[in-house]
Amino acid sequence: MATVLPEGTANNTAERTFDSLNPATDEVVGTYPITTPAEVDAAVARAHDAARFWDELGFAGRAQRLRKWKSIITRRLPELCALVRAETGKPEGDAQLEIVLAIEHIEWAAKHAKKILGPQRRSPGLLLANNAASVEYHPLGVVGAIGPWNYPVYTPLGSITYALAAGNAVVFKPSEHTPGVGKWLVDTFAEAVPEQPVLQLITGFGETGAALAASDVDKIAFTGSAATGKKVMATAAQRLTPVVIEGGGKDAVLVDADADLDAAADATVWGACANAGQTCAGVERAYVHEKVYDDFVAKVVEKVGTVRGGSDMDAQYGPMTMRSQIDVIRRHVEDALERGGKAVYGGLDSIGERTVQPIVLVDVPEDAAAVREETFGPTVTIAKVRDMDEAVARANASTYGLGSAVFTRGKGVDIARRLRTGATSINAPLSFAGIASLPFGGHGDSGFGRIHGPEGLREFARPKAIARQRFSPPLSLTSFSRTKATEKLVARMMRVLHGRSR
Numbered sequence: 001m002a003t004v005l006p007e008g009t010a011n012n013t014a015e016r017t018f019d020s021l022n023p024a025t026d027e028v029v030g031t032y033p034i035t036t037p038a039e040v041d042a043a044v045a046r047a048h049d050a051a052r053f054w055d056e057l058g059f060a061g062r063a064q065r066l067r068k069w070k071s072i073i074t075r076r077l078p079e080l081c082a083l084v085r086a087e088t089g090k091p092e093g094d095a096q097l098e099i100v101l102a103i104e105h106i107e108w109a110a111k112h113a114k115k116i117l118g119p120q121r122r123s124p125g126l127l128l129a130n131n132a133a134s135v136e137y138h139p140l141g142v143v144g145a146i147g148p149w150n151y152p153v154y155t156p157l158g159s160i161t162y163a164l165a166a167g168n169a170v171v172f173k174p175s176e177h178t179p180g181v182g183k184w185l186v187d188t189f190a191e192a193v194p195e196q197p198v199l200q201l202i203t204g205f206g207e208t209g210a211a212l213a214a215s216d217v218d219k220i221a222f223t224g225s226a227a228t229g230k231k232v233m234a235t236a237a238q239r240l241t242p243v244v245i246e247g248g249g250k251d252a253v254l255v256d257a258d259a260d261l262d263a264a265a266d267a268t269v270w271g272a273c274a275n276a277g278q279t280c281a282g283v284e285r286a287y288v289h290e291k292v293y294d295d296f297v298a299k300v301v302e303k304v305g306t307v308r309g310g311s312d313m314d315a316q317y318g319p320m321t322m323r324s325q326i327d328v329i330r331r332h333v334e335d336a337l338e339r340g341g342k343a344v345y346g347g348l349d350s351i352g353e354r355t356v357q358p359i360v361l362v363d364v365p366e367d368a369a370a371v372r373e374e375t376f377g378p379t380v381t382i383a384k385v386r387d388m389d390e391a392v393a394r395a396n397a398s399t400y401g402l403g404s405a406v407f408t409r410g411k412g413v414d415i416a417r418r419l420r421t422g423a424t425s426i427n428a429p430l431s432f433a434g435i436a437s438l439p440f441g442g443h444g445d446s447g448f449g450r451i452h453g454p455e456g457l458r459e460f461a462r463p464k465a466i467a468r469q470r471f472s473p474p475l476s477l478t479s480f481s482r483t484k485a486t487e488k489l490v491a492r493m494m495r496v497l498h499g500r501s502r
Helices: 037-056 058-075 077-088 092-117 154-165 179-192 206-214 226-239 261-277 293-304 325-338 388-396 412-418 453-459 484-498
Strands: 017-021 028-033 120-122 131-139 142-146 169-173 199-201 219-223 243-246 251-255 283-289 342-345 359-362 379-385 403-407 423-426 461-469
Touching: 028 077, 028 179, 037 131, 037 142, 037 169, 037 199, 037 206, 058 077, 058 092, 058 154, 058 179, 077 092, 077 179, 092 131, 092 154, 092 453, 142 154, 142 206, 154 169, 154 179, 154 219, 154 453, 169 179, 169 206, 179 199, 206 219, 206 226, 219 226, 226 243, 251 261, 251 388, 261 283, 261 293, 261 379, 261 403, 283 293, 283 388, 293 342, 293 359, 293 379, 325 342, 325 359, 325 379, 379 388, 388 412, 403 412, 412 423, 453 461
Parallel strands: 142 169, 142 219, 169 199, 219 243, 251 283, 251 403, 283 379, 359 379, 403 423
Antiparallel strands: 017 028, 120 131, 131 461, 342 359
8 A cells, every 4th residue: 555645743642643733833733533544435435425415416506505615714714824824834924825716716616617517519420410419527426635735725625626516525635734724624614515524534644645545536636746646646546546646846937038037036036935935836947048147146136135934923934834845955955056056045054943044046057956856945046048948948858847937028928838837827927826717737747637727627527428319310320231332322422521632
């Protein structure tokens, strides 16, 4: 059995519980049970029963319940913001940002599910013109969602909301670092849907997540590291359970010679440092045209000088949620400096016991860990390039392919199309993540499948094709009574319709 989300420390009591800790103070935020594999299976069994109830509500009934849930979250926004801050350490303003984006996604999915997943007519073609053709999308049944800790509301709801709107029940395992947020979301959903356990919570460490991946769910939605995503896939493969994986990123921003440098520098600093750099689609690399490189670096250094991490109310971002990530950041920075890179802002002294202050590195070799591996901290490498062709080539030379950004006045769409990432924003940071109608996901080590948008709804549904004969065909092709004359007539028709090259 694969190990899923192994981080954390259990409280070895007879009840098998673990504590959620405030990363700024190590204060216990809450104590939660470690759900056993048997209890996971029981939750999934309940979910299958609940899924039938949820499906029978239809699109309108589900939309009404989702909007009721959305209203509860909105009215109790300060309460959820405080809980997110307590478990992740991020400022409440950042917590509010991810929550309001999640609220927008709930509304979008509720509003558009029927249009996207309802019956749609298709052309039957000439040979089968006597048929009416249609396709519709049915719920998968039960979706298992394994969520991350860095955006404990926005990211898991990107799967959960769309799975629910598509008619599925969901069993949700939040990160062991943010179980309180997960419980809050499940409890408030139960207020909107009290009849059946349509959305259930399971909590724990690797054993619990592995049990969910191995259970009788109809799909797994996972967000986390690429390495853990592979383990989830291996476990799910035992039942041929499909998966959608969001496995992190090493996203780049490309800055052309004609770019608005102030805007590009501001986006780079925000993309690198927001949420302490703990953003899968955050900025970790910058490739800048040589004509504006020096000015850009100077503007980044100036802007990053106003940004400070900490646990006080005035800090722009919080401490590292997962303490072990500090060792990764230190290793990347040490490697970069040892290999000739320079810290133009911050450095090894910026790495504290709980909080990492911003670090800006230049002249870092492309094969250094700080360029190749996901750092997941408030750091960014900046490299000089001859032109955007070189910038695109360097940006694409990565095992990741999640998001990207381009700053230019004239060639943004052309450059964006050449970047091998799931999404690109032009002259703005991460705007694609906030637009509910756009799909989100990547390729390579960033995973596969999509959440959000029409693609996100279809990700959690199975297409059903229906062909209905309206009248007897003039030419019987699918019968042993078919004649040689019919075959010759069909061959002649095909030559007329398709035999000519154009």
